[in-house]
Amino acid sequence: MPAIKITALRKSFNRVAVLKDVSIEVQKGEMVALIGSSGSGKSTLMRHLSGLTFANRNSPSTVEVLGRKVQQNGRPAKELRATRARIGNVFQQFNLVNRLSVQTNVLIGALSRIPTYRSLLGWFTDEEKLKALEALESVGLRQHALKRASDLSGGQQQRVAIARALMQEAEIILADEPIASLDPESSRQVMETLQRINREMGITVVVTLHQVEYAQKYCSRAIALKEGEIYFDGSIDGLETSLLTDLYGTRISEGTLGSQAHEVPAKHAHLDLNPELNPV
Template identity: 85%
Template sequence: MSAIKITALRKSFNRVSVLKDVSIEVQKGEMVALIGSSGSGKSTLMRHLSGLTFADRSSPSSVEVLGRKVQKNGRPAKQLRATRARIGNVFQQFNLVNRLSVQTNVLIGALSRIPTYRSLLGWFTKEEKLKALQALESVGLREHALKRASYLSGGQQQRVAIARGLMQEAEVILADEPIASLDPESSRLVMETLQKINRELGITVVVTLHQVDYAQKYCRRAIALKEGEVYFDGPIEDLDTALLTDLYGTNIPEGSRGYQANELPEKLSDFELNPV
């Protein structure tokens, strides 16, 4: 069964076409990089997957996650709420409640599965609290469980967001520019965490990235958007310099692709895209 299936997706804002008949399929257990220049439609596409944005109603589009309809012809599916409970979202802005503890932020991932009265009271069982600690252990942050979320660094907060997805028992993680505002070391830890849960737990991960080198290092497949259309979809090693140059409209320095997992240069400036 496909984890994600998008068919003929179209989206316009103020009559400006942002997505143009996009069709994509992602298999369960894949970790896929969604790349492209700013304004190519990456974030808009991601928002359609969890029903935060809906397609143009004039388009015969369909979005399915884990075999369930999220939307069809620009209208939300009846089971959208239940489907959302199986999708974890990691945003660029972290989206944690800063005044709450790290553990409580993780426990929020369980809200879709507990009675309403308990969610209103913030009442979690001993077993749920233990599970939250286990999720934090998985992302390397158990020792920070009782700290306020605001005390953590940006990279640590992003890993808390991933732990929240584990608490949610999400089968698909959608990470939209999760390392855009992070330093290189924090970026590495976040991407390694996403890779770990993909490999060890079989969670499907789709991550949007501006950094081609991180896509090459952590993902086996890339989907590239250009001006709202699928420009490339295939193995990451097939993303050669010519394709990247055309995709970004830049000159890609020699040696900016094809690095193995243990060969990434220490200086990310080696990968800077130089305008033509």
């Protein structure tokens, strides 16, 4: 049973097709890079996996995660809430509560498993608090547990978000542009953290990236989208310079792969102006 199975996924915004019959399978324990220029549909695809966005109504689209349907024919599945509890999301903007401590932000990952009255009161057991510290240890931040989240650097906050997913006991982590706003050293630490928990804990990781060199260094497989369709799906070693040049619509030379691949073709630039209408 694959960790993720997408069949004939179609999505349009304002009658503009963003995803066109996309079908993908990701096996358990894989670490997959989802790449492509801005406007290619990467983030929209990721949002479908956790039911944050739904396919076109009455389309034949199906999204399954860990053997359970997330959505079918553009409608949420009955088991969506239970499936979401097994999916950890890491966003570009960290999505932490800045006024709360680092440890409390990690504990938030347990809310789906504790009684409602305890979640409303913010009441966590000593065992849960210890588990949060262990999650922080896994990402190298245990010593910062009592600090306010706002006191950490961007890279550290992103690793707290990963620890929150570990606290959630997520079996899949979806990381959407987790290093887009980080400096090179922080980017390295975040990607190494994702790679380590993938290898040591067997957690399936799907990460969207603009920086192709990070995909090549940390992921074993790449799925490339171009204009809403699968352009490449295979071993990371198959990402040859000529393929990437065609994918990103600009000349890419060896040694400048990452910076050049981040360029956005002019015909896609308008899609970034309104992320609510075009979350790609």
